[in-house]
Amino acid sequence: MSLAANVLLGLLTTGPQHGYELKRAYDARLPRARPLAFGQVYGTLGRLQRDGLVAEAGRDREGGPDRTLFDITDAGRAVLGDWLDTVEPPAPHVSSALLAKVVVALIADGDERARGYLTAQRAAHTARLRELTALKTAPGASLGDVIAADLAIVHLDADLRWLRTTLDRVAELHREVR
């Protein structure tokens, strides 16, 4: 069960909906989340139906093309409940491109390259951090926007701290890699 599938199940708890509506709801509820393409909504709904977690709840046609309503089933509610009850594995493996890039830069090109990358990345992160802070304090920002921005901000800040300490260790790291 992917993240998207669980979110769709969650959105369906507010009542039967069709694919297009779900995609709109996803965008509205999780505006800063990874974009979800229409194609994926229907694909995911198909898998959920196949697995008995959602069921067709009629079709209608109101001034437009056919649309198929889907409703969450009891099995779907159970799966959703399990997902909500389960804590996310806290960073079992660092899936960050930052670390990979530093290591590869050291292997392929030496410490100058790694230092250059770290410095450039730090500048980009700092700029983005400023943008997000502005966005968060901008008038008209909903609380949902604020907590989403906050999450991005704390992670950018985390990266920045790591970038700084790693920059200080590049020489030493280079010796170890060689």
Next chain:
Amino acid sequence: MSLAANVLLGLLTTGPQHGYELKRAYDARLPRARPLAFGQVYGTLGRLQRDGLVAEAGRDREGGPDRTLFDITDAGRAVLGDWLDTVEPPAPHVSSALLAKVVVALIADGDERARGYLTAQRAAHTARLRELTALKTAPGASLGDVIAADLAIVHLDADLRWLRTTLDRVAELHREVR
């Protein structure tokens, strides 16, 4: 170009290698990174070869099955250079399951559920943070291990800060979502 593909290109700058060797090098250089299955190494190498970024550099057989050596090409070196020159987009969208779970918990079940989740997740993160700190200061930890652990640690810490502030805002957020 996926992350894995770029890392493989980077590893090949140390000289021609075959798939199995590359997988070992990957595990050695990026021990805390997302695990890379053997199957994927060969698949990725195939695509790299198709795109002219690596080339076959002979086959040999030394006490074992056939093995195909691959070498990076000039085009491959160019692509790798571009990748290293490019800063990673700093958190363009929050791809965190934490945020999604909180929002879905609120929609599907109300603020009690969201609070329960946040509390449980905070406990799990705190425990993991302690583990990683121990691991980092353990004797025999290489500098590579330390910077990998550091990256995980700063992000766990970031999550914890977010979990705390979000916990304080659950009631307000619930009103907004309803």
Next chain:
DNA sequence: CGCCGCTATTCTCTCAGGGAATAGTGGCCG
């Protein structure tokens, strides 16, 4: 009347992720 834009869905293609299957070689143990 023809075209644009919106709703709604389907289709297609490639890649990622994972696991199992195959195959050769060397060493160990009974």
Next chain:
DNA sequence: CGGCCACTATTCCCTGAGAGAATAGCGGCG
């Protein structure tokens, strides 16, 4: 000395994610 296990090395298969293009009906507008 025959069988079995471990290791090296690769291939194959299947599901699902991701991204986009294609289709199709309907309403409005110039």
